[in-house]
Amino acid sequence: MTGPTKYIGRSVPRLEDRPLLTGKGRFAADISFPGQWTMRVVRSPVAHGKIKSIDANAALALPGVRAVWTGADVARIPPIDFRLTGLTALEPYRQSVLAQHYVRYVGEPVAAVFAADQYTAEDAADLVEVNIEPLPVILDAAGPPGPFDEERGTEPTVIEKKSGDVDATFRAATTIVELDLAIGRHSGVPIETRGAIARYDEIKDVLEMHGAAKVPHWNRDTIAQMLGRKKESVQLYEGHVGGGFGIRGEIYPEDVLVCAAALTFKKPIKWIEDRREHLIAANHSRQQRHKIKAAIDRDGRILGIDNEFFHDNGAYMRTHAATVPDLTAAMLPGPYHVPAYRARGHIRLTNKTPCGTYRAPGRYESTFVRERLLDAVAAQVGIDRVEIRRRNLIAKSAMPYALGLDTLGTHIVYDSGDYALLLDKALKIIGWDELQEQLRHRRVAGEKVGAGVAMFVEKSGLGPFDMVRVDVRPDGGIEVITGVASVGQGVETVIAQICAETLGVNYGDVRVIHGQTDRITRGMGAFASRVTVMCGEATRLAATRLREKALQAAAEQMQTRADQLDIVNGDIVRSGEPGPSMPLAELARAVPGGLSAEDTFESAHMVYPYGVHIAAVCVDGDTGAVRIERYVIAYDVGKAVNPKLVEGQIAGGLAQGIGGALLEEFLYDEAGEPLSVTFADYLMPTAREIPELSMLVTEDAPSPLNPLGLKGAGEGGANPVGAAIASAIDDAIGIPGAVTRLPISPQRLKALMAAG
Amino acid sequence: MTGKTAITLTINGREHAIVVEPRRTLADAIREDCGQTGTHIGCEHGVCGACTVLVDGEPVRSCLMFAVQAAGKQIRTVEGLADGDVLHPMQQAFMDHHGLQCGFCTPGFLMLAVGVLEREPDIKDEDLLDVLSSNLCRCTGYQNIVKAVRAAAKTMRRQ
Numbered sequence: 035m036t037g038p039t040k041y042i043g044r045s046v047p048r049l050e051d052r053p054l055l056t057g058k059g060r061f062a063a064d065i066s067f068p069g070q071w072t073m074r075v076v077r078s079p080v081a082h083g084k085i086k087s088i089d090a091n092a093a094l095a096l097p098g099v100r101a102v103w104t105g106a107d108v109a110r111i112p113p114i115d116f117r118l119t120g121l122t123a124l125e126p127y128r129q130s131v132l133a134q135h136y137v138r139y140v141g142e143p144v145a146a147v148f149a150a151d152q153y154t155a156e157d158a159a160d161l162v163e164v165n166i167e168p169l170p171v172i173l174d175a176a177g178p179p180g181p182f183d184e185e186r187g188t189e190p191t192v193i194e195k196k197s198g199d200v201d202a203t204f205r206a207a208t209t210i211v212e213l214d215l216a217i218g219r220h221s222g223v224p225i226e227t228r229g230a231i232a233r234y235d236e237i238k239d240v241l242e243m244h245g246a247a248k249v250p251h252w253n254r255d256t257i258a259q260m261l262g263r264k265k266e267s268v269q270l271y272e273g274h275v276g277g278g279f280g281i282r283g284e285i286y287p288e289d290v291l292v293c294a295a296a297l298t299f300k301k302p303i304k305w306i307e308d309r310r311e312h313l314i315a316a317n318h319s320r321q322q323r324h325k326i327k328a329a330i331d332r333d334g335r336i337l338g339i340d341n342e343f344f345h346d347n348g349a350y351m352r353t354h355a356a357t358v359p360d361l362t363a364a365m366l367p368g369p370y371h372v373p374a375y376r377a378r379g380h381i382r383l384t385n386k387t388p389c390g391t392y393r394a395p396g397r398y399e400s401t402f403v404r405e406r407l408l409d410a411v412a413a414q415v416g417i418d419r420v421e422i423r424r425r426n427l428i429a430k431s432a433m434p435y436a437l438g439l440d441t442l443g444t445h446i447v448y449d450s451g452d453y454a455l456l457l458d459k460a461l462k463i464i465g466w467d468e469l470q471e472q473l474r475h476r477r478v479a480g481e482k483v484g485a486g487v488a489m490f491v492e493k494s495g496l497g498p499f500d501m502v503r504v505d506v507r508p509d510g511g512i513e514v515i516t517g518v519a520s521v522g523q524g525v526e527t528v529i530a531q532i533c534a535e536t537l538g539v540n541y542g543d544v545r546v547i548h549g550q551t552d553r554i555t556r557g558m559g560a561f562a563s564r565v566t567v568m569c570g571e572a573t574r575l576a577a578t579r580l581r582e583k584a585l586q587a588a589a590e591q592m593q594t595r596a597d598q599l600d601i602v603n604g605d606i607v608r609s610g611e612p613g614p615s616m617p618l619a620e621l622a623r624a625v626p627g628g629l630s631a632e633d634t635f636e637s638a639h640m641v642y643p644y645g646v647h648i649a650a651v652c653v654d655g656d657t658g659a660v661r662i663e664r665y666v667i668a669y670d671v672g673k674a675v676n677p678k679l680v681e682g683q684i685a686g687g688l689a690q691g692i693g694g695a696l697l698e699e700f701l702y703d704e705a706g707e708p709l710s711v712t713f714a715d716y717l718m719p720t721a722r723e724i725p726e727l728s729m730l731v732t733e734d735a736p737s738p739l740n741p742l743g744l745k746g747a748g749e750g751g752a753n754p755v756g757a758a759i760a761s762a763i764d765d766a767i768g769i770p771g772a773v774t775r776l777p778i779s780p781q782r783l784k785a786l787m788a789a790g
Numbered sequence: 791m792t793g794k795t796a797i798t799l800t801i802n803g804r805e806h807a808i809v810v811e812p813r814r815t816l817a818d819a820i821r822e823d824c825g826q827t828g829t830h831i832g833c834e835h836g837v838c839g840a841c842t843v844l845v846d847g848e849p850v851r852s853c854l855m856f857a858v859q860a861a862g863k864q865i866r867t868v869e870g871l872a873d874g875d876v877l878h879p880m881q882q883a884f885m886d887h888h889g890l891q892c893g894f895c896t897p898g899f900l901m902l903a904v905g906v907l908e909r910e911p912d913i914k915d916e917d918l919l920d921v922l923s924s925n926l927c928r929c930t931g932y933q934n935i936v937k938a939v940r941a942a943a944k945t946m947r948r949q
Contacts, residue, residue, distance in 0.1 A: 047885055054893030055881040057828020057868035061894060064827040152818075153811065225832045225840055225928050226894040276830075276894030277928050309833040522892025522929055682888050685931035713837035713926070720923035721932040751931070 039603060041531035041541050042742065045678035048527045049542065050520075053274075060273040062229030062245030067302035070231070071100055073292055074155035075305070076145035076162045077315065078137035081385040081706025083166035085135055088145055092161040098154035101299065102162060103146045105132045108294060111260055114285050116355035117252055118442065123191040127182065127383060129350035131287040131294070136183065137166060138349035139387050140708050141314030143287050148295060148303065171706040175346035175382035176323040188383040193356060195363045197438030198374030203338035207329030211410045216775040217399045217756065219321035219346065220698040222392045222690070223718060226276020227307040228316055230289045232296035239267055243293055246270035246549060248283025248519050249559030254551045256285055257293050268293075272549025278521025278560065279690070280391035281317045284353040310711050317354075317390030318700055321346040322362065324403045329374075334415035334422050338374035341366050341403070345381050348388040356381060357442070358389065361396025361493075364441035368404050369453045369491050369644060370426040375439070385706040391561075393690060394749040397492065398756060402776060405488040405757035413770040419761065420461065423489055427453045434738070442496055442562070448642045450735035451670065457489065460646035460668035463728055469650060469664075477768070482653040483663070484768075486761025488754035491644045494746025495567030495737075497637040500558055502572040504533060504580045506629035510604060510619025512537065512544045514576075517557010518569045519549040523748065524679040525565050531675055532570050532742075536577035537584075538601030539618065562640075563746025566675060571740045572635040580631035587625045588616060641737040643745040645669035647758040653766045655787065658780030660696055660763060662725035669729075672736040672745035680731050680747040687751020688727060689719050695756040697723070699777050797861035801826055802870030810857045816850075817841040819857035820867060828868040828897050832926070839925030842898040842905075843867050849905035868897035871904065879945040880904050880938075889938035891929030898925050903939045911947050915940065 053059055090102035113128035133144045145162050149155035172180045172188055179189040204210065231244040241263065246253060250270040258265040275282065292303040307316070324343040328336055345359040363377035392398070412422035428435050430452040437446040469485055476483045503515045514533050518525060530544035547553050548560075558568065581601060588606040589596040592614070600609040607615040622629045650664040667684055674680045697717040701709040710716040736743025760773035763783065769790040775782065799806045799816075801824055808823040815834075820826050820843065829852060832840035836854040843852045844866040871878040880900050883889065890896045899922070906913060906921050913921070922936060 048888070050893070051885045051890060052877075054890055054896055055868075055877065055884055055900070056872050057826070057897055059828070059893055061827075061830065063821070063831065153813070223928065224892070224894070225838055225926060226830070226892070227832070274894075275892060277892045279928070309835065309838075522894075524891065678888050682891060682930060682934065685933050686891060686929045687931070689931035690928070712835055713833050714835070718926055718928070719932075720926065721919055721936055722923035724932045727931075727933060 039535065041535040042675050045676055046527065046531060046541060048524050049530055050524060050526050061226055061276055062231065062273065063306045065231050065244045065273060066304065067231065067233050070302035070304045071148045071150065071299065072152045072155040073295060073303050073305040074147045074149070074159040075143045075288060076147060076159045076164065078133065078140055078142040078144050078166065080137055080166045080168050081140050082169045082171045083137050084169065085133060085137060085144065086165040086167050089163040090145065093147055093158040096154065096158045096161065098150040099147065099158045100150065101148045103132065104144065105134045108132050109134060111290060111294060114287065114290065114353060115256055117249065117284065117353040118355060119357040119360050120355045121191060124351045124355050126186055127190055127351040129287060129352060129388060131290045139385055140706060141387055142349065146291050148299065171385040173384055173386065173702055173706055175384050176344040179382065182383055189380055191381055193359050193363050193377065193379035193381065195439050196376040198338065200338050200340055200374045200376040203374040204329050204340065207337055209330050209414065210327055211330060211407065211414050212327040213407055213410055214325050214774060215403050215406055216323045217320050217402055218694070218699040218777050219318050220694050220700060221317060221319045222279025222281035224277025224279060224282055227309060227312045228282065228286065228288065229306040230292045231302060231304045232292040233302035234296045234300055236300060241268045241293055241297060242271060243289065244271045244273065246272045246283070247275040247521060248278060248561055250519060250549045250551050251517055251557045252559065253285050257290060260290055261294060261297065269552045272519055275521045279393045280319065280395060282521060283519065284317065284390055286316070309713065313711050313716055314387055314708050317352060318348055318387045319358065319389050319392035319395065320399055320694065322399050326403055326407055328407050328411060330411055334411050334417055334425055336370060336372050336426050339367065339372050341377040343379050345379055346384050347381055348384055348386045350388040352388045352390050354390040357391055358395045360441050362400045364439045364446055365397050365493065366400040366404050367437060368401060369428055369489050371428050386702060393687060394492070394753040397490065397749070397753045398691065398694060401488060401490045401754045402756040402760065405754060406760060409761050409764065410771050420466065420487055423457065423487065424454060444638060444640055447639055448491060449639065449737050449739050451642065451644050452734050453489065453644055455734060456644065456668050456670055456732060457646050459730060459732065460648055460666055463668065463730055464648045464664060464666045482655050482766045483651065484762045484765025485648065485650040486758045486765055488647050488757035488761060490754040491642050492750045492753055493640045493642055494563035495637065495641040496562040496564045497568060499634050499636045500568035500572040501554065501556060501632065501634040502569060502576040503554065503630065503632040504576045506618050506622040508619065508623045510543065510617060510622065512539055513547060514544060514573055515547045515554050516569050517554050518565045519560040521560055523683065524676065525560065528566055528675045528679065529569060529573050532573045533577045536574050537581050539604040543604060563748035567641055567740060567744045567746050568635055568637065570675065570742065570744055572633060574742065575633035575635055576631050579633055580629065583631055584618065584621060584629055587628055588621050591621060591624055592616060637739060639739055641672065641739050641745045643669060643671050643747065643750055645750045647754045649758040649762040651759060651762040651766055653763060653783065658784035660778065660783065662692065665725045666728045667751065668732065669750045670732045670735050671747045673733050673743040674731055677731055681729055683747045684729055684751035685727060687749060688755060689724055691752040691755025692723060693719050694776060695759040696777050795858055797858055799824060799857065799860060799865060800863070801865045801867055812856065812858055814857045815853050816855040816857045816860045817852035820852060826867050826869050830894055830897055832895065839902060840895050840898040842901045842925065844901055844905045847905065847908065849902045866901070868900055871900060878904065879949070880942040883938040883942035883945065887934045887938035887941060889930060889934045895925060895927045899927065899935055903942065907943050907946050
């Protein structure tokens with residue numbers, strides 16, 4: 035007899051792939067209902083101004099146009115609430131679903147046109163005349179604050195975090211290193227734009243929204259509240275989702291508009307965003323300026339860090355509220371021992387697109403700043419950039435390590451890690467010493483080549499809970515019903531692997547249901563690299579419970595003891611001895627409804643994967659172009675359920691990290707007009723820009739906080755890319771500390787070399 | 791803009807008689823008028839390549855072509871790649887090499903790669919990379935897409 039099949043830790047093929055490869059995906063734009071109307075949003079062409087009038091008569095006269103809404107039509111709907119890190123001081127800055135009296139960024143929804151089809155809706159939107167009196171704009175978050183409205187300014191609050199006595203440390207320090215650093219505005223920009231389709235079932239009195247993603251239950255509850263409905267009378271449905279990255283699946287004005295319109299007009303309402311809209315209306319991210327200083331001893335050991343920064347949040351506080359600056363403040367110390375630390379993060383409103391999270395939010399930013407600081411300390415003390423890191427790393431023996439800081443409602447306690455070991459492994463893969471030798475020779479020969487190292491701690495597995503139900507259906511199929519969501523990362527496969535191994539069935543027989551609010555009462559969704567950790571452990575718990583139930587029921591049917599039985603490949607067998615077996619399907623039919631189990635995993639702490647990136651670059655002295663010649667990523671994820679999918683996450687994150695380091699930036703002119711509104715202006719990496727990547731996924735530090743030792747893998751590919759490339763470029767052009775701002779565009783790099 | 795034209799689009803060998811405005815893009819016609827939603831629209835200005843289909847064997851950005859221009863031509867989309875339950879070698883290679891995550895850009899990459907390899911089966915790796923860099927993917931970081939296409943090229947040459 036063969037034993038139960040092991041799935042955890044194996045790179046089995048994805049269950050998701052076949053429909054996606056054969057054109058059978060069901061993305062938002064693929065969903066249509068008979069008699070639907072199309073919504074087109076009219077957006078502000080002005081970055082800041084007072085709405086004097088909106089004339090929709092010409093639009094309404096166009097055949098096929100059904101209605102036009104302006105702010106007055108939706109004035110009863112409250113602004114969109116915060117999902118994470120909400121602060122009272124931020125509440126007056128929330129966004130209404132259509133502009134009320136003022137506009138504050140180019141792209142802000144001012145009217146909504148409803149028409150019989152997309153082409154007519156777009157024609158009509160062009161005919162809506164919006165008369166706006168321009169007001170002065172604020173575009174620099176680090177400059178003096180200005181007015182947001184008659185009563186409020188553009189700095190609603192300052193995030194403060196600290197541990198240790200920073201003032202005393204700096205007073206006593208003999209050496210202080212100070213930097214002024216900036217991270218550019220960029221975002222997730224998935225290839226599928228946003229979309230939402232709402233319809234109202236009058237007979238059942240249920241409002242449905244299709245095209246949901248990421249956090250369907252929270253969005254369901256919020257939409258219900260905003261529209262004054264009971265939450266049971268609103269249901270959200272997630273289909274295929276064309277990339278998440280933080281930006282997707284938050285509640286945006288358009289989601290609420292289609293829902294409100296479906297209720298009002300009793301027609302299905304479909305809205306699909308175009309690319310220009312996406313680039314000016316969906317969440318931006320990342321833009322911050324840091325004035326940071328470190329107090330150090332003569333050996334380069336950090337005594338204290340003082341981190342003051344200005345977070346450019348754009349025009350309104352959206353669902354993420356203070357999440358990004360809060361994470362920036364809390365996660366900046368990273369893998370290093372920092373005895374005294376203080377962060378002061380100024381949240382600033384500007385007349386640009388509002389912001390939210392983007393993969394490794396607050397960490398892409400803070401890692402860039404911290405690692406630049408470490409390089410500066412190395413230069414100050416006159417020691418090697420690798421050695422300065424070694425000297426400051428938190429030791430394995432110090433784990434678990436309490437940072438003395440909070441974020442996302444949790445205390446930050448690094449659960450496990452051997453940072454020095456991973457650094458050694460990464461250096462070995464790239465052959466650091468030989469690489470240094472090669473680079474030296476090439477520099478002598480006139481080439482501008484260099485290498486950089488960056489280290490980081492990620493966070494993942496945010497609780498507080500996840501719930502899973504596992505059912506054996508009468509046909510033998512296994513259903514795992516979860517409240518998480520899939521944004522394309524392979525959730526169905528990974529959860530099926532955990533369920534299949536625990537229960538004793540084939541993973542291909544496990545169907546994972548996610549993102550359907552009518553299938554499970556509560557769920558936390560997919561963000562913060564939480565799904566494999568939280569839902570994975572909830573699945574293991576529920577599948578264990580189901581296994582016990584099944585064995586008990588089978589023991590009665592098979593007239594033996596449960597401890598004599600096992601489940602192997604979906605059959606109940608006698609353990610260790612031949613004999614009659616019973617398929618789970620048969621048992622399910624014998625005990626109708628009996629093969630179902632539910633469990634919840636709760637966790638008050640996040641789990642902390644960590645990693646090392648090493649970049650080797652070549653700079654073209656004439657053009658300022660940067661070619662990444664080699665790239666190494668070492669990442670410890672505790673336990674990889676499906677190593678190939680983990681590597682896929684890392685490789686994808688790297689590409690996005692390179693985008694933010696070298697290419698991608700939302701630029702504005704002095705009037706607040708966005709300049710990056712097509713893929714010809716907003717440049718994302720293609721296959722040509724991606725270097726050969728060597729990856730090492732390690733399992734040296736399983737998390738003690740869940741039995742499988744899982745940590746999330748979604749964000750470590752992106753986190754330190756800006757930092758590693760900046761360090762490599764410094765090295766290549768021979769100017770320590772040259773790079774102070776991301777992205778490092780060819781123009782900026784040429785200027786650095788000219789000034790150098 | 792209201793004048794409509796009756797045309798026939800031949801998609802994967804099947805004829806679709808439709809009536810469209812002259813300005814209607816091929817992408818919209820394939821998706822909305824012919825119901826073949828496997829072809830995706832990512833930018834509508836010809837940069838991302840998600841809407842790539844084959845028109846008379848050539849990869850075309852269907853968002854940049856009008857439906858009326860494709861009348862009478864042979865259009866192939868992702869729905870026509872597999873032979874029943876048997877995946878095309880390109881589809882199989884994407885599955886084997888984890889060349890897709892969210893899958894939104896995938897139909898465009900599949901059609902681009904199939905179109906190029908049918909025309910130029912012995913294309914050099916460097917040239918293939920140039921071709922693949924004409925489409926955007928935001929999930930995979932491209933490495934596995936490149937691996938998959940190279941593997942499929944070998945299989946296609948053998949067949």
